[in-house]
Amino acid sequence: MYIESQKNSKVQLWAGLKTKKGRSSHGSYLAEGARLAEEALQSSRVVESVLVDVAARDDYQSLRSLAVAKGAEVYELSPQAFLSVSDTVTSQGIIAVVRQSDLSPAFPAYTLVLDGVQDPGNVGTLLRTSDAFAVSEVCCSEETADPFSPKVVRASMGGTFRLSIHRMNAASYIRTWTEAHPDGDIIITEADGEIACHEVDFSKPALIVIGSEAAGVSAAVRTLASKRVFIPMTASAESLNAAVAGSIVLYESYRQRH
């Protein structure tokens, strides 16, 4: 199907998915570029549509076949209509429109809570790391950067499609998780923590919390913590980047269990 005008109602809906409001009212998000579109199509997610810039129509024969096989609608857009949906400076001419999963949280034994992480690059990197270290579910608090924004989806390198991501109150998620895993640890990372991250016993269920870049974990979450963990480092250094600190704790938990 070919769409010429950027005023077309479908095009306007897709362009709206660049905003948080558009994503939450429509329940889907954009995965731009050949690699992300392919990963979305190969994942278990529902891909509603694949949008191709008509100027690049000959580049994506195999991706289009994949889309058709998965039941996604393929649209060819005029360059200006495509541009209105694209979020990148130099576009590859292909975007997948992916349905947000509507599964309920499963509260698995190893899980990650992002408690106010602000930077989309950090959120995406933490989703990518979670995927690498076998964490299957991530709770993103309302104060955390939207995990379905184009920048987060790009930085997650496809992690978004493979993880079960839930946008909900962090303290509520933690309370329900604790009921499911009464022997589990709620782990927060702090410069003056009481135990080094490599001394934590990760054979027990663990919920790892990453707080905001500037202020750390929220007061409500801090009262729920059972272990305040530090990452050993030199005294002179300020701190680690939030995505790096979280990734090191996730690495430790994975290393110990494998």
Place this chain on the structure above:
Amino acid sequence: MYIESQKNSKVQLWAGLKTKKGRSSHGSYLAEGARLAEEALQSSRVVESVLVDVAARDDYQSLRSLAVAKGAEVYELSPQAFLSVSDTVTSQGIIAVVRQSDLSPAFPAYTLVLDGVQDPGNVGTLLRTSDAFAVSEVCCSEETADPFSPKVVRASMGGTFRLSIHRMNAASYIRTWTEAHPDGDIIITEADGEIACHEVDFSKPALIVIGSEAAGVSAAVRTLASKRVFIPMTASAESLNAAVAGSIVLYESYRQRH
């Protein structure tokens, strides 16, 4: 001293430090914002000048005293002259002009080589992590993003001022390091590496190489490697972010030695 015009020759020189060409011809770089300016002033680096937006002149009395005590010139710039030097969207109205260190490389027992890391955020994050994990010297290859660009300096969170950073050919740096540490390991990280990073013996001297995000380490550097290391992760995941992977190896080396 007050400068009104953005055509003033000093202002034009400072504005030129936003470009790689300007930084290499003048040998200094910009550290923007109150926190970075303060860290530069408290470091062992020479701070040539401190630039204050005249509209924010009352906000920085203590930083100005610090600058004067360190022998830096303090300039008040008109808002438009300041804006022409600033690299941020919402400026705090203060910038330190920092002299690049002219020390020669020291080739210490634990060192980091960035071999073509492209993303300024990743380079800055790796400098920040090096600082946290007691790596004092970093070699940035010519293909690596400029470690003195405003974006890298910001992401390093002051690491730039505390590390000895050398922009030079990675293979040359590695060869000289090996002469100084004939029993040391040249460590590269690869998905199909031969040994897990936590199984490496970091009591020996170690030079850790981080390659480019897309292509990994260069062919010239790969032939010099003595250990090809992998980070244990699930088979389904693509890979880790370059800054995260490098940070995990740096963490392992620090953890084992402390």
